[in-house]
Amino acid sequence: MARITLDNLAHSYSPSPKAEADWALKPMSLTWRDGGAYALLGSSGCGKTTLLNIISGLLRPSRGRVLFGDRDVTDLPTAGRNIAQVFQFPVVYDTMTVRQNLAFPLKNRDLPAAQIAARVEAVARMIGMEDTLDRRARGLTADAKQKISLGRGMVRQDVNAILFDEPLTVIDPQMKWELRTQLKALHREFGHTMIYVTHDQTEALTFADEVVVMSEGRVVQAGTPQSLFDAPAHTFVGYFIGSPGMNLLDAEVQGTTARVAGTTIPLGRAYQAPRGRVQIGIRPDAVRPSAEGLPFRLIRAEDVGHHRILRGEVAGAPFNLVVPEDQPIPATFDRVALDPTRIGVFVDDWRIEPLERAA
Amino acid sequence: MTARRASIGSAVVMTLYLMFLLVPIYWLVNMSLKTNAEITGTFSLYPLNPTLNNYRVILTDPSWYMGYVNSLIYVVMNTALSLAVALPAAYAFSRYRFLGDKHLFFWLLTNRMAPPAVFALPFFQLYSAVGLFDTHIAVALAHCLFNVPLAVWILEGFMSGVPREIDETAYIDGYSFPRFFTRIFMPLIASGIGVAAFFCFMFSWVELLLSRTLTSVNAKPIAATMTRTVSASGLDWGVLAAAGVLTILPGALVIWFVRNYIAKGFALGRV
Amino acid sequence: MDKPVNNRAWFLVLPVLVLVAFSAVIPLMTVVNYSVQDTFGNNQFFWNGLGWFQEVLESDRIHAALGRQLLFSAIILAIEIPLGIFIALNMPKRGFWASLVLVLMALPLLIPWNVVGTIWQVFGRVDIGLLGHTLAALGIDYNYVNDPFDAWATIIVMDVWHWTSLVALLCYAGLQSIPDAYYQAARIDQASRWGVFRFIELPKMQGVLLIAVLLRFMDSFMIYTEPFVVTGGGPGNATTFLSIDLVKMAIGQFDLGPAAAFSLIYFLVILLISWVFYTVMTAQKDTP
Numbered sequence: 050m051a052r053i054t055l056d057n058l059a060h061s062y063s064p065s066p067k068a069e070a071d072w073a074l075k076p077m078s079l080t081w082r083d084g085g086a087y088a089l090l091g092s093s094g095c096g097k098t099t100l101l102n103i104i105s106g107l108l109r110p111s112r113g114r115v116l117f118g119d120r121d122v123t124d125l126p127t128a129g130r131n132i133a134q135v136f137q138f139p140v141v142y143d144t145m146t147v148r149q150n151l152a153f154p155l156k157n158r159d160l161p162a163a164q165i166a167a168r169v170e171a172v173a174r175m176i177g178m179e180d181t182l183d184r185r186a187r188g189l190t191a192d193a194k195q196k197i198s199l200g201r202g203m204v205r206q207d208v209n210a211i212l213f214d215e216p217l218t219v220i221d222p223q224m225k226w227e228l229r230t231q232l233k234a235l236h237r238e239f240g241h242t243m244i245y246v247t248h249d250q251t252e253a254l255t256f257a258d259e260v261v262v263m264s265e266g267r268v269v270q271a272g273t274p275q276s277l278f279d280a281p282a283h284t285f286v287g288y289f290i291g292s293p294g295m296n297l298l299d300a301e302v303q304g305t306t307a308r309v310a311g312t313t314i315p316l317g318r319a320y321q322a323p324r325g326r327v328q329i330g331i332r333p334d335a336v337r338p339s340a341e342g343l344p345f346r347l348i349r350a351e352d353v354g355h356h357r358i359l360r361g362e363v364a365g366a367p368f369n370l371v372v373p374e375d376q377p378i379p380a381t382f383d384r385v386a387l388d389p390t391r392i393g394v395f396v397d398d399w400r401i402e403p404l405e406r407a408a
Numbered sequence: 409m410t411a412r413r414a415s416i417g418s419a420v421v422m423t424l425y426l427m428f429l430l431v432p433i434y435w436l437v438n439m440s441l442k443t444n445a446e447i448t449g450t451f452s453l454y455p456l457n458p459t460l461n462n463y464r465v466i467l468t469d470p471s472w473y474m475g476y477v478n479s480l481i482y483v484v485m486n487t488a489l490s491l492a493v494a495l496p497a498a499y500a501f502s503r504y505r506f507l508g509d510k511h512l513f514f515w516l517l518t519n520r521m522a523p524p525a526v527f528a529l530p531f532f533q534l535y536s537a538v539g540l541f542d543t544h545i546a547v548a549l550a551h552c553l554f555n556v557p558l559a560v561w562i563l564e565g566f567m568s569g570v571p572r573e574i575d576e577t578a579y580i581d582g583y584s585f586p587r588f589f590t591r592i593f594m595p596l597i598a599s600g601i602g603v604a605a606f607f608c609f610m611f612s613w614v615e616l617l618l619s620r621t622l623t624s625v626n627a628k629p630i631a632a633t634m635t636r637t638v639s640a641s642g643l644d645w646g647v648l649a650a651a652g653v654l655t656i657l658p659g660a661l662v663i664w665f666v667r668n669y670i671a672k673g674f675a676l677g678r679v
Numbered sequence: 680m681d682k683p684v685n686n687r688a689w690f691l692v693l694p695v696l697v698l699v700a701f702s703a704v705i706p707l708m709t710v711v712n713y714s715v716q717d718t719f720g721n722n723q724f725f726w727n728g729l730g731w732f733q734e735v736l737e738s739d740r741i742h743a744a745l746g747r748q749l750l751f752s753a754i755i756l757a758i759e760i761p762l763g764i765f766i767a768l769n770m771p772k773r774g775f776w777a778s779l780v781l782v783l784m785a786l787p788l789l790i791p792w793n794v795v796g797t798i799w800q801v802f803g804r805v806d807i808g809l810l811g812h813t814l815a816a817l818g819i820d821y822n823y824v825n826d827p828f829d830a831w832a833t834i835i836v837m838d839v840w841h842w843t844s845l846v847a848l849l850c851y852a853g854l855q856s857i858p859d860a861y862y863q864a865a866r867i868d869q870a871s872r873w874g875v876f877r878f879i880e881l882p883k884m885q886g887v888l889l890i891a892v893l894l895r896f897m898d899s900f901m902i903y904t905e906p907f908v909v910t911g912g913g914p915g916n917a918t919t920f921l922s923i924d925l926v927k928m929a930i931g932q933f934d935l936g937p938a939a940a941f942s943l944i945y946f947l948v949i950l951l952i953s954w955v956f957y958t959v960m961t962a963q964k965d966t967p
Contacts, residue, residue, distance in 0.1 A: 105867065127867055128866055128867070134863070136860040136864065137860070138858065140864040143883075144881075145878060153868055154867075154868040154869065157869040157870055157871070157874065201868065418771070422769055422770065425766055425769075426783055426784070429786065429840065432798050432809075433787075435801065435808070436801065436802075439801065447807055451812055453809075493694040493695045493698050496691035496692070497692045497695040499691055500691035500692050503683075503688070504683060504685040504688035505682045505683070505684045505685070506684065506687075506688040516699065518950060519699060520897070521946075521950060521953055522949075523901040523925075523946065523949065524903070524922075525922035525923075525925045525929075525942075526942040526943075526946055527703075528929065528930065531702075531706055534709065549698070549701065552698050552699070553703055556695055556702075560695065613789065614791045615791075615792070616791060616792055616793045617904055617926075631791040631793045632793075649801070652790075652797055652798065655790065656794070659788075659789025660782075663782050663789060667782050
């Protein structure tokens with residue numbers, strides 16, 4: 050096992066990239082602690098699979114280095130990196146039994162038979178397939194096959210990291226919960242470094258200690274699920290994380306106040322007068338119906354069980370409220386009040402920090 | 409690097425294999441550009457005095473070039489006929505269950521397994537009896553024996569890949585079956601039709617036993633012309649080789665045009 | 680796979696039925712008709728029961744032809760299937776070279792069968808053919824007209840030349856359908872090249888291989904034109920395969936009764952062996 054460092058990494062699929070758009074991955078540096086559970090989150094085409102393939106050695110980066118511990122593995126082929134990977138679609142060796150499938154990576158590394166057998170038994174127990182060990186893999190369901198893939202990823206104890214490339218895409222919804230819980234338990238038990246690629250925020254936020262959000266080949270933020278939620282560094286993170294996502298409104302910010310659609314609201318902290326496109330962002334659960342505040346037009350209310358979502362608009366921009374089940378909603382209201390401590394200010398999509406002292 | 413060595417290995421294997429395929433063809437081309445005296449007199453790897461005379465003989469003599477025309481006529485007729493009947497049938501097999509459908513499909517395929525030698529004589533008698541002997545349509549019909557099952561098989565594979573919702577949507581939008589079939593469905597499986605046409609063309613073009621048995625003068629295919637002229641004119645090697653080269657050309661042209669679909673046709677495993 | 684039941688679909692199948700009835704059923708009935716009758720000419724026929732079948736089944740000549748045919752098909756399958764797989768594994772995967780190789784490989788498939796025969800007949804001649812001339816120059820006594828072994832070798836090499844590409848193209852298509860993830864997983868699992876072939880490529884090619892084996896078996900079992908052009912069935916009867924013998928019997932000697940009985944048995948043998956191949960290969964595929 051090892052710490053993983055991405056040092057000034059960038060990748061382009063074209064041999065002589067010119068425009069910015071030619072880069073599938075824009076320069077980035079990240080460090081992943083040994084034994085951590087990480088998620089790479091982003092919509093499809095954001096470069097997360099490219100990044101994963103660079104880490105696993107299936108792709109050589111155009112620029113920069115990959116280090117496992119202190120060792121530079123940039124030029125090392127997959128086999129030399131000692132990693133395991135689970136793919137989006139189940140990859141099993143059809144003609145082998147489940148047992149042979151699980152034993153395959155160990156056999157190819159010439160481990161003693163007794164050790165292989167013990168390890169296979171242990172992994173089979175983890176993935177709950179002790180009873181089907183001697184079945185041919187071909188006839189199994191997609192769920193079972195994906196469990197075999199997971200098992201093959203986990204069968205080697207000495208791997209530097211286990212990479213998951215949207216491993217639950219083909220799994221039934223209720224199975225997803227079960228497998229994810231199992232993965233989490235396995236991580237706690239064995240402490241492998243795990244890197245989990247997904248476009249599903251729920252999967253990422255529940256699985257990982259730290260989530261790396263990517264957009265258009267760039268890492269926009271890396272942090273704990275809580276920090277992504279509370280202080281998104283980029284409007285994309287605000288919008289992508291949370292359901293519904295963060296409300297964003299064009300605003301003029303001056304000192305401790307912001308002016309939105311002719312109404313002035315307090316910000317709680319002071320900001321330097323910013324240049325560029327200025328927006329304020331606020332999570333839907335930090336807003337409540339009110340008699341004063343921003344003018345709001347309600348379009349529709351949705352009851353989703355433990356809370357209600359009020360969808361509407363402020364100054365022509367979509368704007369949502371999340372109201373807990375136990376809180377009454379006024380029969381009519383045309384304004385909303387924002388919690389000043391939870392308003393973020395974004396300039397050209399990036400969050401800016403307030404001045405040191407709040408006014 | 410091992411990957412590099414492997415790709416060099418592949419290149420060597422493919423080069424050797426393609427040489428194995430092309431050298432005999434090259435030899436035919438080589439001969440077609442020589443005079444008979446040169447062919448039998450001296451042994452050379454390339455024509456010492458290249459001549460197009462052999463080709464001139466073929467292209468100016470109707471008894472030669474009509475062989476090509478005849479072959480092309482019945483091949484095109486067969487391809488059109490096979491596709492025309494196979495399209496609706498393949499649609500039926502891919503979309504509906506009906507009484508005896510599986511048996512029928514299997515029985516159709518068994519026709520692909522029938523040795524042409526078995527059918528040569530009965531065909532001869534049948535087509536003589538109905539007055540079709542020595543016509544293009546006779547050969548075209550006879551080749552349907554193996555081409556129709558093949559076309560149904562290939563087309564059914566492609567059609568099954570088109571979701572049935574498309575049919576239903578079109579019917580709801582008020583399309584009649586023929587209009588839906590020609591306007592919407594056929595464009596969707598255009599590559600399948602191309603692949604099926606290619607294989608019909610191919611198997612009809614290369615077949616000789618039936619086409620020779622069913623013709624004598626008016627519809628005699630080029631392949632048969634070759635065999636007969638050889639025995640009659642005392643082995644005119646140069647002309648024979650030129651005729652052979654000319655039979656390769658249509659196939660080569662057709663392959664070039666459908667090359668991107670071939671792999672897909674093969675991928676269905678339906679040849 | 681829940682297709683609606685619709686018996687009106689028969690109308691769509693009708694044209695095929697009519698056409699195939701005309702080009703297969705009627706001729707086949709003629710064959711059946713001949714197979715149970717005898718004639719002394721003048722178009723007078725009388726019932727002969729299963730006599731012809733008995734004669735054919737007991738005929739040494741046909742036994743010998745069947746033996747040659749089985750040996751030929753076995754050799755063809757033993758060479759072309761492994762060679763086709765091997766070639767497919769070495770074909771370029773994409774780009775201009777892939778297209779070019781594909782087209783060049785398909786070339787022999789589109790040459791009329793008698794021209795295939797002619798090409799090899801000429802190619803193997805000692806006086807004017809490159810192959811024959813080269814072998815003679817190397818001091819090898821090669822003559823496919825007189826020597827049965829040389830005749831067999833020529834016909835087998837010719838068939839390999841003619842049809843291996845079909846097997847290779849089928850396998851190539853099978854290989855193309857394997858997702859990259861399989862190869863990546865194999866690299867991560869440190870599988871050897873042999874392991875990749877044995878556990879990924881071969882299982883994924885099984886479907887197309889079944890088709891390839893069936894096609895090559897059927898077509899080699901029915902082979903007529905190419906050996907006929909090269910050797911005419913000789914020397915002696917060394918390369919007289921079933922179809923050549925049948926045509927000799929039916930058109931050469933006009934022995935309609937025995938030829939018809941022979942035809943039916945021939946057809947049934949092909950169906951039977953194809954069915955056995957199919958059953959064995961699909962059974963292997965379906966075992967859990």
